[in-house]
Amino acid sequence: MAARVLLQRRVAPLTAAVLVGTVAFYPRTAHAEAPSDRQYPRKPIYDDDFDVLALRAKAAPTTATTTAAALPTATPPSPTEEALPATTPVPAAAAPSSPFESTTTTTTVLRTRAPTxxxxxxxxxxxxxxxxxxxxxxxxxxxxxxxxxxxxxxxxxxxxxxxxAPARESGEKLMPGLIYVLVAGMAGSIVARNRNVLLRGAAPLALGLGAAWTVLPVTMGNVSGLVWEYEKRVPAVADAHLRTREGVERGVYMARVHADLAQRKVYEGVREAREALEGWVRKGK
Incomplete structure (x- = not known):
């Protein structure tokens, strides 16, 4: 029992010294900065332009042939692409002659990732x-x-x-002319107040239009031109208007012709009566 206690007291410090020496003198590489390669195969949290710039700075010493083979296009990587460094061995024909030169080049490999x-x-x-x-x-x-x-x-x-509105050089004034037109329309309604409905509606309109064409000829000409412009948009109405106008003009023309004939007959009758009367007077003398 005493020997066991003595053995434990001697072995325990020796074991502790061996463990401390093993930990202290174990060969390990101490990095002053972060290692160039990733030690843990973990996906980075952010894929921004700083990683791409760092990888491009590392890939600067590469030859033009290796860069053209690795990157066929000059377009920058899209946001859904991740740039990772990779090593490509140099072909035997382009191997360096000096043993101190590097035999590997760093290129950029684009790997697509799924959208987050x-x-x-x-x-x-x-x-x-x-x-x-x-x-x-x-x-x-x-x-x-x-x-x-x-x-x-x-x-x-x-x-x-x-x-x-009439032009200034026409000398036509709207204010008294409009009053005359209104008075003529009211007179037509007064005259036809005891007649049928058709006459009571047509008489004021006819007298008003007649007075308007009499006292405001320029204004009525402008109004008729505007109405004709609107009527031309409807061909049926325009044709009816033309036919009505032609009928009215023909009726007015025939009325004038008959009036001239009647006037001539009256003149001839008066002339014949005067000649007969003069003949009777001569015979009486």
Whole structure:
């Protein structure tokens, strides 16, 4: 029992000394900076442009042939691509003659990765913003078109009303002429108040139009021209207007012809009566 206790007291310090020496003198490489290669096969949290720039700086000493073979295009890597360093052995023909030169070159290998939920959310937000922008542009164009049509209608109305007024050199005044037209229309309604409905509606209109063409000929000419422009948009109405106008003009012409014939007959009758009377007077003498 005493020997066992003595043995434990001597062996325990010896064992502790061996363990401390093993830990202290174990060969290990101490890095002053982070190692160039990744020691743990873990995916990086962020894939930004700083890693790409660092890899390009490492790949700068490579030859033009190796770079052209590794990167066929000069386009930068997309956000969904991850750049990883890789070593490519130099061919035997291009091997360095000196043993101190490096026999490997560093190139950049592009490896695609699946889009993250953040990327998908960003793409959906982009689509939503584009949709809202398109709808806003559509609404803005519709409002601008409506305002342009309203302004054009207002300008057309004002220019049309201004074109109906008589010119200054014509000497025609609207104010007394309009009063005369209203008085003529009221007189027609008074005259035909005891007649049928058709006559009571036609008499004021006929007397008013007659007075307007009499006292405001220039203004009525402008109004008739404007009405004709609107009638030409409807061919049936324009044709009916032309036929009616031709009929009225033909009736007026025939009335004038018959009036001239009647006047001639009256003149001839009066002349014959006067000649007969003069003959009787001569015979009486």
């Amino acid at each position: 939920p953040t990327d998908r959310l960003a793409s959906q937000i982009r689509l939503a913003r584009l949709f809202v922008y398109a709808q806003a542009c559509t609404v803005e164009d519709a409002v601008n078109g409506a305002m342009a049509r309203a302004f054009a209608l207002e300008q057309s109305f004002t220019s049309t009303v201004a074109s109906l």
